[in-house]
Amino acid sequence: MTRRVLIYLDPEGEADSIQLLEAANRMYGATGYRSYGLRLAGTCPQAEGLLDVLLQVEDPRVRPYDAANLARCVEAAHRKHHFDAILIPATTFGRMIAPRAAMRLHVGLTADVADIHREKGRIELVRAAFGGRMRAVVAHRGRGPLMITVRKNTFTLDARIRRSTDIAPLVVDGITEPEVTLVERRPAEKAADIRESEVLVSGGGGIKEHFDQLEKLARALGGRVSASRRVVDAGLAPRRIQVGQSGKTVSPRLYIAVGISGSIQHVMGLKEVDTIIVANTDRNAPLCSLADMVVEGDGMEFVDRLTKRLLKGGKG
Amino acid sequence: MRIVCLAKLVPDVDNFQYDHERSALIRENVRLLLNPADATAVAIALKLKADSRAGSVHTVTLGPRSAMPHLEDLLRRGVDRATLISDPAYAGSDTHVTSHILAAFLSRCGFDVIFAGTHTLDGGTGHVGPQVAEILGIPHMAGISHMDPESLSEGRAQVRVESEEASYTFALQLPAVLGFAYAPEPKLPFIRYEALKRDLSGRVEVIDNQALGLAPEQVGVLGSLTRVRKIHVKGFRSPNTRFVRPDDEGIERVYRFLREKGFVR
Numbered sequence: 001m002t003r004r005v006l007i008y009l010d011p012e013g014e015a016d017s018i019q020l021l022e023a024a025n026r027m028y029g030a031t032g033y034r035s036y037g038l039r040l041a042g043t044c045p046q047a048e049g050l051l052d053v054l055l056q057v058e059d060p061r062v063r064p065y066d067a068a069n070l071a072r073c074v075e076a077a078h079r080k081h082h083f084d085a086i087l088i089p090a091t092t093f094g095r096m097i098a099p100r101a102a103m104r105l106h107v108g109l110t111a112d113v114a115d116i117h118r119e120k121g122r123i124e125l126v127r128a129a130f131g132g133r134m135r136a137v138v139a140h141r142g143r144g145p146l147m148i149t150v151r152k153n154t155f156t157l158d159a160r161i162r163r164s165t166d167i168a169p170l171v172v173d174g175i176t177e178p179e180v181t182l183v184e185r186r187p188a189e190k191a192a193d194i195r196e197s198e199v200l201v202s203g204g205g206g207i208k209e210h211f212d213q214l215e216k217l218a219r220a221l222g223g224r225v226s227a228s229r230r231v232v233d234a235g236l237a238p239r240r241i242q243v244g245q246s247g248k249t250v251s252p253r254l255y256i257a258v259g260i261s262g263s264i265q266h267v268m269g270l271k272e273v274d275t276i277i278v279a280n281t282d283r284n285a286p287l288c289s290l291a292d293m294v295v296e297g298d299g300m301e302f303v304d305r306l307t308k309r310l311l312k313g314g315k316g
Numbered sequence: 317m318r319i320v321c322l323a324k325l326v327p328d329v330d331n332f333q334y335d336h337e338r339s340a341l342i343r344e345n346v347r348l349l350l351n352p353a354d355a356t357a358v359a360i361a362l363k364l365k366a367d368s369r370a371g372s373v374h375t376v377t378l379g380p381r382s383a384m385p386h387l388e389d390l391l392r393r394g395v396d397r398a399t400l401i402s403d404p405a406y407a408g409s410d411t412h413v414t415s416h417i418l419a420a421f422l423s424r425c426g427f428d429v430i431f432a433g434t435h436t437l438d439g440g441t442g443h444v445g446p447q448v449a450e451i452l453g454i455p456h457m458a459g460i461s462h463m464d465p466e467s468l469s470e471g472r473a474q475v476r477v478e479s480e481e482a483s484y485t486f487a488l489q490l491p492a493v494l495g496f497a498y499a500p501e502p503k504l505p506f507i508r509y510e511a512l513k514r515d516l517s518g519r520v521e522v523i524d525n526q527a528l529g530l531a532p533e534q535v536g537v538l539g540s541l542t543r544v545r546k547i548h549v550k551g552f553r554s555p556n557t558r559f560v561r562p563d564d565e566g567i568e569r570v571y572r573f574l575r576e577k578g579f580v581r
Contacts, residue, residue, distance in 0.1 A: 012481050065486065067446060068455060092479035096458050099411070099446040108412060108541030111441035124545075129439065135548045141541050179455040179492070183474065183485040199579065221579060233500040239478075245440070246498055254579050265437070275577055277570065283559060293558045293573055295566060302562040302570075309571045310580060 003033035003084040006077055006145075007051070008098075011043040011064045013091035013152070018047060020087040022155035023148070026116040027085055027123050030161065038077055038170070040064060048165045055081075055170040065093050066178045071100035076172040078105060083145045090149040098149045107144030112151050128268065153195070153249065153271075192224060194241050199223025200252045202243055204266075205230035206259025206280065207299045211237060214258060217303050220310040226250065228260045244269035258299040262287025279303070317468060319361045320425065322418065322432040322444070323354045323375040323390070325383045350386055353433025353498040360463065361431050362394045363502050369465050372396040374425070378406065378417055384520070391519055392511040393504050399425070403524040405532060410540035411439070415447035417535065420528045423452060427491060429473065434458045434495040442495070449493040457488055458495035 005024040009017040017037075024033055037044070037051040041058045048054065055077050062069045074086065074097065088098040090112055102109035114135070115126040125148060129136040140146055194200060201218040203211045208231045218225045227237035229244055243250055245265040253274045260266060260278070262285055270276075270290075278291040279302040288294045295302045325348040350358075364370040374397040375390055377383055387398040401421055409417065422430065432445045442458060449456030460475045467474035467487070473494060477484045488494070525535065533539060558573075560566030574580045 012479070065484070068450070071450065092459060092477065092481070095442055096446050096456060099415075099441075099443040100450040100456075102443075103412070103415065103447045103450040106541075108410065109441075109443060110542060111443060129544070129547065136544045137546045137548075139543050139545045141543060144541075179489045180457065181487045183487050185485075186483045188478075188480060188482050221574075240480075245435075245437075254574075254577070275579075277573075279562070288557065291557050293560065293570060295560055295562050295570065297562040297566075302567070305562055305564075305567045306570055309567050310574075313580075 003028045004036060004081055005033045006036045006038060006055075006074070006081070006083045006086045008070075008074065008086075008088045008094060009037045009039040009044040009047055009054075010089050010091045010094050011040060012093060013089050014044045014046060016091060016152045017044065017089045018050060019155055019157050020089060020150055021050065022157040023087055023113070023116055023150055024085065025157075026155070027118075027146070030159070033084070035163075036077070036081060036083070038073060048167070049162055050160060051165055052163050054165055054167045056167055057172065058169050059172065059175050061175050061178060062172075063178055063180075063182065065182060066180055067093060067096035067100050068180075069172075069175050069178060070097045071104055072174055073170065073172050074101035075104045077170055078145060080170075085146040085148070088147075088149045090151045094149060098147065102147050105144055105147070107142060107147050108140040109147045109149070110138045110140070111149050113148045114151075114154060151249070153251070188240075194224055194226045194243070195248055195250050197224040197250075198252050199254045199256075200226045200243070200250060201256045201258065201303075202226040202228065202260060203231055203237075203258050203299075204228035204260030206261070207303075208234055208236055208259070210300050210303075213300065213303060217256070217307045217310075220307050221254070221256075223252070223254070228266050229263075242269075257287055257291075258303060260287055261285040262290070317364075317370045318426060318428045319364065319370050319373050320422065320427040320430050321354070321358045321361050321373060321375045321395075322430065322448070323358060323377050323387075324351045324433075324436055325349065325377065325379050325386055326351045326436055326438045348382060348386065350390075351433050351436045353435055353496060355433075355504055356499050356502075357431040357433050357494075357496045358390065358395065359502040359504045360496060362505055364465060364468070365394065366505075367465065369468060374399065374427070376418065376421060376425070377401065378414060381522070384522075387520055388516055389507070390504075391516050392507045392514060396519065398520045400520070400522045401524075401528070402522055403535075405525050405536050408537035408540065409535060410542045411441055411443035411447060412541045413535050413539045415444050415451060416539075417528065417530065418444065419448050419451035420530060421523065422448065429468070429490050430493045432493060432495050434460070434497050445493050445495040452491075452493075454491050454493060455488045456493040456495065457486055460494055460496045461499065463494065463496075 035051040036053045088094045199221045232242045245268045276291045279295040279299045283296045328347040361373045378401045462476040464474040
C-alpha cells in the first residue's frame, strides 16, 4: 500500500524542509510513499520536481510565523488526504507549528527525531533525552499520523529523484486574522558558520579570559574557534559560535576543547565528531571520557606550545 | 496585569552519577532545580512587578510534592502566589497530557499573560507552551530574547526572537503565552533577610485531580499519546584515551597524533 507523507515547507528553512524527504525514505523506502508538501503560495520553488504533490495555501492571512493559522492548515491537509506521517522541520517556526497541529489532530508528537529505523515492519523513532546522555526510542499510540519534528542536518537527502509535481490549492476553513504580527525582520549577519568547519578549537570557562588567543591555534589547523556557554554568557564570545544545547550542534572531524569540563548541554552539541582532544587541568572532567587524547594541565600552555609546534612543521 | 509563570522543576542532569557496571544513570536522590529558562521567565516577571508594570506574579508547577521547598523559595524572592499541581495519577504524562492538565488549571485561574521558558533541560521538546496556547486558543511565541515592557500596558506584547536566519520583532495580542529563551540576565532577585521569616501560609496551594476533574483515562500513562519504549545510554564510550601533559613530549605526541589523522600535512 502506498503511504502518504506530508512535509511542511518552511519559507524560513526551505532547504532543511526538503531534506525531510530522506526521513520519509527511512520510514517507507524511497518508492513506498507519495510525498506531499505544504507550502505558502510563492515560497519554496525548489520543491517542484522533487515532491509528488504541493498543497498550496493561498489565503494571504496565513503568514510563515503565524503558528495558530498554520496549524489549521496542517489539520485541513490531513483531514483531506489522511497522511501516514507528518514531518515538520525543527526550525524556529516549525517548532511552534508542530505542537499546535498535533493538539488539533489529537496525535502524539516526537520532537527532534535523531534517527529512524524499521524493525519488524514497525517504525522506530529515536531522540536524545536527558541532554543527550541517552537515546530514547519513542512509540506513538492511537491511530493518527506519525508526527515528528526533525532538527537541521539530521538527515541528508542523497539521491534526488525527479518527480512530476501536481500543484493543488489547499482550502482551509477557520483561518483568522493573525494575532501575531511581524513588526520587523532583520536578516542575521552571515558570518562564518562553525558548523561548516572541519576543525574547531573550542574554549570554555577554564580559559575564558584568554579566549581570544585560541584563534592562532585554530588558524594553524585551518579551523575556526567556538565557545562553551560560560564564555558566551560572560560576554567574551558571540552566541553564534556557541556549541551545545542552547547553541549549535557541530560535527567537525577534529574538536579541540580547551578548559571545557563538558556539561551534558555542551556534549549535546557534539554530533559524530571523529576526533576529540581535551586540554584540562582535571583529568576527570566529563568531557575527558569522550576524548581520544587528554592533555592534562594548563590549557593556554597547551595552546601556545602546540601552535608553535604546528608552525614549525616537519616530522619533528 | 496578572502574570502567570509556568515553572518546572527538572532533575539536575549535570550532576547525575553514572553506574558503569550497569550502564545506567543513577536517578535516585537527584537534586531538583528550577528549569533555567523558566527561571529567566520568572525573573522577567518579577522585574516587571518591581517596575510597577505588573500587579502580581503567580507560578504554576506540575510536579511531585518534593517541588514544595523550591516554590517557597520563589515566594521569598517576591512571587505572590504559587500553585503546585500534583497527583500520583499524573505520573508518566507526556507533553500532550501535561498541556491539558496545565490548561485545565489556567482556564480558571485568571491571567493577563502567561510566561514560560522555551525549553526544559530534561525532555527539552518545547511542546508545552504552544500546546497550552492551542488549547486556550491564544497566540504563542517561543525563543523570546527581549520584551518591550512598555508594550504590555497597551494590551499587547512586543517581543524579539533571534534565529539563525534573522532577528524578528513581533507584536502579539494579549492574552498570550510568551516563551523566553534562557538568558543569564535578569537573575532571580536575592532573598532578603526579612523574607526568611515571612509567613507563606495561604500563598502556596496544592491542587490534585479531584480539583481539576480530568477523566482518569485522559491523564498519566493512559492518556499519553507517546511513550518511551526503551532507553539506550550513549555518550559514555571509553576509547583508549591517551593522557599526556603540555610539556615537550606531550605536545610532540599530540602533534604526531594530528599528523596520523591527517590534520597536519
